[in-house]
Amino acid sequence: MYVINDMDALADNASVLKSALGDFYAVIKCNAYGHGSVNCAKTLYQAGQRHFAVFSLPEALQIRPFIGNSEILILGRTPKEDLKTVSENGLVQTVFSREYVKEILSVTNKIKLHIKIDTGMNRSGFPTGVHVFFDSKKEISEGGVILPLGTNKENGCLCRQDPENKKYRSAGPVAERIFSDISPLSDNILGIYTHFPCADSPDITDTEKRLSLFLKTSKELDLLLGKRLIKHCAASAAAARLPESRLDLCRIGLMLYGVIPENVSFPFESYKFQTCCKPILKPVMSLYGRIIDVRYLKKGETVGYGCVFTCKRDTVIATVDGGYANGIKRVLRGRFSPLISDKKVPVAAICMDRCMLDVTDLFTEGKTVRPGQTVTFFGDGYPVNEMARSAGTISYEILTSTGNENSSTGYSRFRIQKSENIY
Numbered sequence: 001m002y003v004i005n006d007m008d009a010l011a012d013n014a015s016v017l018k019s020a021l022g023d024f025y026a027v028i029k030c031n032a033y034g035h036g037s038v039n040c041a042k043t044l045y046q047a048g049q050r051h052f053a054v055f056s057l058p059e060a061l062q063i064r065p066f067i068g069n070s071e072i073l074i075l076g077r078t079p080k081e082d083l084k085t086v087s088e089n090g091l092v093q094t095v096f097s098r099e100y101v102k103e104i105l106s107v108t109n110k111i112k113l114h115i116k117i118d119t120g121m122n123r124s125g126f127p128t129g130v131h132v133f134f135d136s137k138k139e140i141s142e143g144g145v146i147l148p149l150g151t152n153k154e155n156g157c158l159c160r161q162d163p164e165n166k167k168y169r170s171a172g173p174v175a176e177r178i179f180s181d182i183s184p185l186s187d188n189i190l191g192i193y194t195h196f197p198c199a200d201s202p203d204i205t206d207t208e209k210r211l212s213l214f215l216k217t218s219k220e221l222d223l224l225l226g227k228r229l230i231k232h233c234a235a236s237a238a239a240a241r242l243p244e245s246r247l248d249l250c251r252i253g254l255m256l257y258g259v260i261p262e263n264v265s266f267p268f269e270s271y272k273f274q275t276c277c278k279p280i281l282k283p284v285m286s287l288y289g290r291i292i293d294v295r296y297l298k299k300g301e302t303v304g305y306g307c308v309f310t311c312k313r314d315t316v317i318a319t320v321d322g323g324y325a326n327g328i329k330r331v332l333r334g335r336f337s338p339l340i341s342d343k344k345v346p347v348a349a350i351c352m353d354r355c356m357l358d359v360t361d362l363f364t365e366g367k368t369v370r371p372g373q374t375v376t377f378f379g380d381g382y383p384v385n386e387m388a389r390s391a392g393t394i395s396y397e398i399l400t401s402t403g404n405e406n407s408s409t410g411y412s413r414f415r416i417q418k419s420e421n422i423y
Contacts, residue, residue, distance in 0.1 A: 001289045001322025003406045005035050009282035011047040013258050016280045021239055021246055025073060025232065027253035028063065029055035033396065034403020035257055035284055042066045053251055057082050060091050073114060080107055087111040092190065096124045098181040105184055114191035115182060117217060119210040121197045126178045128213055175220035191230030192218045199237035200261045207238060211245050237261040258283035259384055259395050286379020287402050289320040291371050303356050304349025308333065318359045320375050323351045327402035328377065329391050336390035339376040341367055
C-alpha cells in the first residue's frame with residue numbers, strides 16, 4: 001500500500017487560495033496533515049508562501065532550514081526549558097493563559113507572541129465568557145460594552161487613547177482582564193487569534209456570534225495596548241463560508257491539501273472564492289493498494305478473522321496489501337468500497353496489513369482482476385470524504401492517519417522523490 005503526494009497540486013492550491021483569500025498561514029502541523037511537512041514546506045516556500053503555522057517547537061525547527069526567514073507561528077505550548085530556542089530561531093509563540101505568561105517571563109523577554117483567546121472551543125486561550133451568546137437578543141454583557149467616546153468617568157474600566165483618532169475609549173471587563181494578564185509582555189505581542197468550534201456546522205449563526213466577540217475583544221485590546229495587533233480567526237471552513245472572518249490572515253490547512261471541509265457546500269458566500277476554488281483546488285494525497293491474491297470461494301464459505309464475511313453466493317475475493325495498520329480502519333468493513341477499474345467493490349474484511357474485497361461483480365461483468373492490479377482508496381477524483389463518511393469520522397483523521405502510517409511518494413513535474421513500501 002502506498003501514498004502519492006502531488007506537490008504540484010499543493011503549489012497550485014496555494015496560488016489559488018492566495019488569489020481568493022490574500023495572505024494566509026499555511027498550516028503544516030502533524031506532518032502537514034500527513035502529507036510530509038518538509039516536502040510541503042519546501043514546495044510552499046518555492047511557490048511564494050511566507051507564513052506558516054505548526055503545533056510544536058520540533059515541527060517548527062524541522063521546517064526552518066527550508067523556508068528562509070518566513071514567519072512560523074507555534075499554535076501549541078512550548079515547554080519552559082525550550083522557550084529560549086523559540087526566540088533564538090525567530091519563531092512566534094502562542095500565549096494563552098496567565099500562568100503561561102509568568103512562565104515565559106521567568107525565561108525570556110525577547111520572544112515574539114500572539115495571544116489566543118477562547119471564544120467557545122474550550123481547549124485553550126484566554127477566556128471570554130462566550131456562554132452569554134445563548135440569548136442572541138441581549139448585549140454581550142460579559143464581553144463589556146464599548147462606551148461612547150469621552151464617557152470614561154466612574155465606569156471602573158481601563159481607558160487608553162485610540163491610536164487612530166487620538167480620542168479615549170473604554171474597554172470592557174474581558175479585554176481588561178486579558179490586558180492585565182498579558183501587560184508584562186505587551187511589547188512582545190504582535191497578534192491575536194481565536195479558533196471557531198462550529199464553522200463547518202450547517203448553521204453559521206453561532207460562528208457569526210463568536211466572530212463578533214473576537215472582533216470586539218481584539219479591538220479593545222488594540223486600544224489598551226496602544227497598537228494594532230495582527231488578527232486572524234478563520235480556518236478553512238470559516239474562510240470559505242464567512243468572508244467577514246478573513247481578517248489580516250486566515251489559517252488554511254485542509255483546503256491547502258485540496259479537501260473541502262464537511263458541510264461546506266457551494267456556492268460559497270464569496271463569488272470570488274467560488275469561481276476561484278470550486279473547479280481548481282486539487283487533492284494532494286492519494287492512497288492506493290495492490291492486489292496480491294485472488295481467491296474463488298463457494299457459497300457459505302467465510303472470510304477474515306472471526307469469519308466476519310459469509311459468502312451469500314459463489315464469490316471472488318481479492319486480497320489487497322494494506323489494512324488497519326495503514327489507515328484502513330476496521331469500521332470500514334461493509335461500509336466502504338474502493339475502486340478497481342473505476343468500479344466500486346465492497347470491503348469484506350480488514351486485517352492488520354491486508355484487506356479482502358468482494359470483486360464478484362467485476363467478474364460477472366467480464367472484467368479482469370489479477371495480482372498486481374491497483375486499488376484506489378481515494379484519489380484520481382475519488383474524494384477522501386467518501387472514506388471519512390463511511391468510517392463515521394472526518395477527512396482530517398483519514399489524511400493524518402493514512403499519511404503518517406504509509407511511506408510517501410512525492411511527485412512533481414520537475415522532480416520525483418520516491419520512497420515506496422509494498423506490504
